[in-house]
Amino acid sequence: KRDPRIAPALLAHLDDADRQVRLDAIRALGTHPRATAATLRVLDEATDDTRFAAMDALAALRADAAVPSFVALARRRPADEAARRAQLALGKVATPGAIAALIVLLRAPPVSPETRAAVRAAGPAAVPGLERELDAGTPGSAAIAAALLGEIGDRHATAPLCAALERRAELAPVALDALASLADPAAIPTLARAAEASDLETRRRAYAALLALRDPRGAVALARGLADLDAHVRALAARLAAAIGAQAAGPA
Numbered sequence: 001k002r003d004p005r006i007a008p009a010l011l012a013h014l015d016d017a018d019r020q021v022r023l024d025a026i027r028a029l030g031t032h033p034r035a036t037a038a039t040l041r042v043l044d045e046a047t048d049d050t051r052f053a054a055m056d057a058l059a060a061l062r063a064d065a066a067v068p069s070f071v072a073l074a075r076r077r078p079a080d081e082a083a084r085r086a087q088l089a090l091g092k093v094a095t096p097g098a099i100a101a102l103i104v105l106l107r108a109p110p111v112s113p114e115t116r117a118a119v120r121a122a123g124p125a126a127v128p129g130l131e132r133e134l135d136a137g138t139p140g141s142a143a144i145a146a147a148l149l150g151e152i153g154d155r156h157a158t159a160p161l162c163a164a165l166e167r168r169a170e171l172a173p174v175a176l177d178a179l180a181s182l183a184d185p186a187a188i189p190t191l192a193r194a195a196e197a198s199d200l201e202t203r204r205r206a207y208a209a210l211l212a213l214r215d216p217r218g219a220v221a222l223a224r225g226l227a228d229l230d231a232h233v234r235a236l237a238a239r240l241a242a243a244i245g246a247q248a249a250g251p252a
Helices: 006-015 019-029 035-042 048-060 064-074 079-091 096-106 112-137 139-152 157-166 167-184 186-192 200-213 217-224 233-247
Strands: none
Touching: 035 048, 035 064, 048 064, 048 079, 064 079, 064 096, 079 096, 079 112, 096 112, 096 139, 112 139, 112 157, 139 157, 139 167, 157 167, 157 186, 167 186, 167 200, 186 200, 186 217, 200 217, 200 233, 217 233
């Protein structure tokens, strides 16, 4: 159990004249509930290692009060180490304000690996914002949103991805790949329709997604796939038939 006398002493040392003392005090406070306000002041430090330690501490606290400061740092251009760390911190905080800030960053190419990683780290908390981006985002941000939904793996995204697939043709490749990652049987009717598309790449990815599901209900697309003019589609359909047959032959 933490000694109640320790926190006040550490909080006082956040304003110590010595940089190393300030740094050690931040790290020692960890996720102490009284640390937020004092640690926020340290974000204005000119010394990077002290600022970075404060960012890590505030992210661990999931301090919503730190979001405006993180957003200001995350928007720095050109992006420096502070901007990259701020983006990752927003993903750890994962409050609605933090998620909204990350979604805005998805619309500003080039989208950094840190922005993508931060959204992934936010996990299911990011799904509603990413779903809205499928509908209202730019072609680039909507495609990134679709990919991230597949990577996060929350099946609540299945219906929005299916809707985006049928509404925005430019999202078909990434939406199909995301649906393959989710492997949700609820997507089978949409995947079966995509398997009949005139676009070859759409058909290939649709059959690849059906194969990822390995669900007997995917048999609705077999006849069309086995008769496709494209050899790759026929091969995927044949593998799907084998996978479905193996499932049917297995124990109940």
